[in-house]
Amino acid sequence: MPIKHIETQRLRIRSFQPNDWQAVYDYTSDPAVMMYIPEGPFTPEQAKAFVAENMGEQARFVAVLLNTDDMLVGHMEFHPWFAPQTYEIGWIFNRACHGQGYATEAAVALLQYGFETLRLHRMIATSQPENVASCRVMEKLGMRREAHFQKCIRRPDNQWWDEYFYAVLEEEWFKANDT
């Protein structure tokens, strides 16, 4: 089910619109932001294609904007995973906005939407062990590390990367959030 609109204290999460591509390109072209993304930095054409692919019913990513000025500062991955009532969640933000809790705030809203509205059973997320910020977000969300896959991701430069696998179950979410 595509997300129409979710509002948090500081953020607005919505589906992508055609003219979002320039803001997406601003951060997806940044090598530091894309360091742990297997595709690497985007070209303008890749940013346009990414936005176009994520506008319809099959969208796997949603845009995140600041409430104050409507600036698009990042996007969240949010889509069904390979098991019943299970979704994957992920995050990429503009470097100018890192360290302000935005990824965690957006992820909390999507976990809440997933468990309380979509009635999901389990949500998962992955990260390279070296990606300390991303691992920290998963831990702040109350996700548990379930696996450490060794040399499982092939990079364009032919290096192999490890991957941590995290998850949170509906009963863990409801217990932690007392709802």
Ligand SMILES: CC(C)(COP(=O)(O)OP(=O)(O)OC[C@H]1O[C@@H](n2cnc3c(N)ncnc32)[C@H](O)[C@@H]1OP(=O)(O)O)[C@@H](O)C(=O)NCCC(=O)NCCS
């Ligand atoms: C991962 C990412 C989305 C986090 O976004 P963010 O809005 O800065 O995240 P938050 O502010 O909610 O939380 C980040 C946490 O990591 C911590 N952190 C960041 N860099 C760190 C480092 N080098 N060492 C230790 N902790 C670090 C922050 O201090 C914060 O934890 P705290 O609240 O306990 O202080 C952002 O860094 C990003 O866009 N990275 C590039 C894209 C990416 O790698 N995405 C994930 C792919 S798996």
